[in-house]
Amino acid sequence: DGGITQSPKYLFRKEGQNVTLSCEQNLNHDAMYWYRQDPGQGLRLIYYSQIVNDFQKGDIAEGYSVSREKKESFPLTVTSAQKNPTAFYLCASKTGGLGEQETQYFGPGTRLLVL
Amino acid sequence: RKEVEQDPGPFNVPEGATVAFNCTYSNSASQSFFWYRQDCRKEPKLLMSVYSSGNEDGRFTAQLNRASQYISLLIRDSKLSDSATYLCVVNAIAGGTSYGKLTFGQGTILTVHP
Numbered sequence: 001d002g003g004i005t006q007s008p009k010y011l012f013r014k015e016g017q018n019v020t021l022s023c024e025q026n027l028n029h030d031a032m033y034w035y036r037q038d039p040g041q042g043l044r045l046i047y048y049s050q051i052v053n054d055f056q057k058g059d060i061a062e063g064y065s066v067s068r069e070k071k072e073s074f075p076l077t078v079t080s081a082q083k084n085p086t087a088f089y090l091c092a093s094k095t096g097g098l099g100e101q102e103t104q105y106f107g108p109g110t111r112l113l114v115l
Numbered sequence: 116r117k118e119v120e121q122d123p124g125p126f127n128v129p130e131g132a133t134v135a136f137n138c139t140y141s142n143s144a145s146q147s148f149f150w151y152r153q154d155c156r157k158e159p160k161l162l163m164s165v166y167s168s169g170n171e172d173g174r175f176t177a178q179l180n181r182a183s184q185y186i187s188l189l190i191r192d193s194k195l196s197d198s199a200t201y202l203c204v205v206n207a208i209a210g211g212t213s214y215g216k217l218t219f220g221q222g223t224i225l226t227v228h229p
Contacts, residue, residue: 042219
């Protein structure tokens, strides 16, 4: 099956702890994205990567870090510097190009809760 | 002003009703427009792209008005299964380039009741 997988589904973080959220895709997509969604709000872009070994900050990158060592994988680390990490984290990917090819496809998400 | 604005609702309609959602966007250089559907505690899924000439997919019709920077979604003959949050999505443009970034509205909640 082709698609985007995220793990874990739920993640609990203690104060001062770094945690890493996994995102893998087998769609052969070049670009990958990380979003955060808070209740009653739209998605906000954290980081994105258009190609392997390259990534850019989104609108709310502070307290987060990413890597893109493989085309299929784009892990997100939530660091202790992120003071309000409780949210629903969504990973997405897309092919290159414009128009309909701007369409992004999402993984099932990870819910992060702070203990 | 938010880049993409939607009426959050909620819209509560009976089965069989017709319901319309509106969305405005602030960046006149935006080129791609979409409606996504998000079920409770699930990921967003593409409902349909929005074309300049308007487009229809079964009971769903999307319209784009570039002059007014306005997008709409019409759902006819509502089903219980249409209950979800509908997200208006626009590609983000900076310096004439999109970099594949999308801007999401906060979503409009629809509940269809028997």
